[in-house]
Amino acid sequence: MTLQSHLEQLDRHLTRYRSGGILNLIDGEDSAGAGGVFETRSPVDESLIAKVARGTAADIDRAAKAAKAAFPAWAALDGAKRKAILHRIADGIEARAEEIALCECWDTGQAWRFMSKAALRGAENFRYFADLAPGARDGKSLPTKDHLNVTARKPIGPVGVITPWNTPFMLSTWKIAPALAAGCTVVHKPAEFSPLTARLLAEICHEAGLPPGVLNLVNGFGEDAGRALTEHPDIKAIAFVGESRTGSMIMKQGADTLKRVHFELGGKNPVVVFEDADLDRALDAVIFMIYSLNGERCTSSSRLLVQETIAKDFHARLVERVNRISVGHPLDPATEMGPLIHKTHFDKVTSYVDIGKADGATLAAGGTRVGDKGWFVRPTLFTCATPQMRIAQEEVFGPFLTSLSFSDEAEALAIANSTAYGLTGYLWTQDLTRALRFSDALEAGMIWVNSENVRHLPTPFGGVKASGIGRDGGDWSFEFYMEQKNTAFALGNHKIQRLGA
Numbered sequence: 001m002t003l004q005s006h007l008e009q010l011d012r013h014l015t016r017y018r019s020g021g022i023l024n025l026i027d028g029e030d031s032a033g034a035g036g037v038f039e040t041r042s043p044v045d046e047s048l049i050a051k052v053a054r055g056t057a058a059d060i061d062r063a064a065k066a067a068k069a070a071f072p073a074w075a076a077l078d079g080a081k082r083k084a085i086l087h088r089i090a091d092g093i094e095a096r097a098e099e100i101a102l103c104e105c106w107d108t109g110q111a112w113r114f115m116s117k118a119a120l121r122g123a124e125n126f127r128y129f130a131d132l133a134p135g136a137r138d139g140k141s142l143p144t145k146d147h148l149n150v151t152a153r154k155p156i157g158p159v160g161v162i163t164p165w166n167t168p169f170m171l172s173t174w175k176i177a178p179a180l181a182a183g184c185t186v187v188h189k190p191a192e193f194s195p196l197t198a199r200l201l202a203e204i205c206h207e208a209g210l211p212p213g214v215l216n217l218v219n220g221f222g223e224d225a226g227r228a229l230t231e232h233p234d235i236k237a238i239a240f241v242g243e244s245r246t247g248s249m250i251m252k253q254g255a256d257t258l259k260r261v262h263f264e265l266g267g268k269n270p271v272v273v274f275e276d277a278d279l280d281r282a283l284d285a286v287i288f289m290i291y292s293l294n295g296e297r298c299t300s301s302s303r304l305l306v307q308e309t310i311a312k313d314f315h316a317r318l319v320e321r322v323n324r325i326s327v328g329h330p331l332d333p334a335t336e337m338g339p340l341i342h343k344t345h346f347d348k349v350t351s352y353v354d355i356g357k358a359d360g361a362t363l364a365a366g367g368t369r370v371g372d373k374g375w376f377v378r379p380t381l382f383t384c385a386t387p388q389m390r391i392a393q394e395e396v397f398g399p400f401l402t403s404l405s406f407s408d409e410a411e412a413l414a415i416a417n418s419t420a421y422g423l424t425g426y427l428w429t430q431d432l433t434r435a436l437r438f439s440d441a442l443e444a445g446m447i448w449v450n451s452e453n454v455r456h457l458p459t460p461f462g463g464v465k466a467s468g469i470g471r472d473g474g475d476w477s478f479e480f481y482m483e484q485k486n487t488a489f490a491l492g493n494h495k496i497q498r499l500g501a
Contacts, residue, residue: 006331010102017050027066028212034058035274043109043339055220057228063216064234067158067185070213075183079134086130088208093123105330107196109339109383120386122173146494153482155183157236160229165191166296176364178477244466262470265422271301277428285452295399304403311405322365339375346375349398356382359389423463
């Protein structure tokens, strides 16, 4: 496939949205937003993609009530039947995978080489949780001498899912698939910067036979639609992916209705390279985990900690590779890095170049805009940083790597743990005992040793400290979307104290 052929196919896919806009989907019906419309534009050239229904508290109320009304029947549906519907959704995703990928690239600026696989990964998510649906409510038998305790799980009820703009389709499936498999109904509020593929997912779900009201889509802004969702009394839980500061706001907004929350938040993740590491593989992983997906990923290794004995040579090789990264049109198969999502985010990311310089770090690569149209930036590298610098402490969420050096294991661990975040960590060493010690002491919810981020769906995904609350993946997802119940059956006439007899 070529850039031109991708553009021609994209044009065909977008025709109906250009004419009819991107509508909400509430109780199985298309719906205009009570707040009018807003525009979604491509970060490639700022061209208009479509007008989007702007949901308000009134739209959220309708969606929440639809989800509440649909919940009893969906929760009561046999798990095998929910499994069949979720597999049909996966079939629909696979059938439209190319359309999803093209739209995602155009709406977010992500490169085709990564998004071409993201839709298929979304289908995998649905298949995985579909297969778990029949046994999702299974419990345990916990006997004692006098009682038989039997546990069971029940879906919590209608839930709100708020997803981000960086890889929106795949992240939506991570949240929505287990919620549906558990028997919950959903109100989905996607990020306003990237609404296109959320609409595609909603269409696919309903075409696969998902009953009306089980999945509702309301587009809009955080301050109105988002807040209304987090405060709505019919919504029992909120699953959110985004900034730590926004997660704090959502927790406050849901406090009055005692909402359960699941947060996947920010990160300032370290990749620690010791002198005994396989430096060729480490270099590949360092580059991939910060510059792929335009650096707009929560698990990016945005802090490089490299042992001082190898720092000079490692940095020289790193600079050479970073300067060769291909920045260009996201639908060009040769592109390795596309534009940042929006001018607002472009301004934030590029502001850290001045911050890094002011702090005294060395700008070793990038830091400049590419072209005069769209939000393209050169992949950026700062070296000679210190742990207290803002570029070593704050999440930039872009193609922006800060490198620090360390002398020994103790110093590396102190630097690695010195931020407010704790999502992931990456460790490169051939010393097994060091790997065990270091990973045990590293403050992070997920750690990869001698590897980049390779996600396995049954494993727990989430962070500690300011990086989140709760875990996605496998049975951990069901723990969030379901309530635990215990029933104790007396096995005989055990002694009961008699008061007042």
